[in-house]
Amino acid sequence: MNLIVLSDSFGAYMAVKNKFVKMKGFSKLDISGGAETYIRKYMGCDEKSADVTGAHTKISYTFDRMENNLVHDFLAQISDCSLSGDDAATEVVLVDFSKHTDNGFKAVLQKFAAVCLDTRPEDGFLDYTGQLVSTGGKTFGVVQSEDEFKTIEFVPERSGILCD
Secondary structure: OEEEEOOOOEEEEEEEOOEEEEOOOEEEEEEEEEEEEEEEEOOOOOOEEEEEEEEEEEEEEEEEOOOOOHHHHHHHHHHHOOOOHHHHEEEEEEEEEEEEEOOEEEEEEEEEEEEEEEEEEEOOEEEEEEEEEEEEEEEEEEEEOOOOOOEEEEEEOOOOOOOO
């Protein structure tokens, strides 16, 4: 499993109210991924055979709910109202600010389902914990912004290549 801890070089943006909004105000925002495999053992063979059949991404989060934070409001509503299915679905864009191109910064967009795990008072604040679990493939592209990256516009690339 690979773990990415967001830093100044990376940014995460969630689709809320028809725009990608910076995911800020989180005490934890860890991104992990891994391979899904199909393993089998044939009769008469001593070794097992394995194939990689897919990949998944998971974003674990914790936040103290803040006012005027659209991302917090969206995730809190999913938890508070026990929403599921399409009502708990969103898209997240991960931006690599260390990879600048003529058109913007390299980024990847992926669909996620929000799974709220816990809500409790913590140190006088309402603390939410959960995971965003990938539900679809990745779309590679670039991002641009007109408001100092508080929000972004995602532009898919034809090549679909994120790596240099």
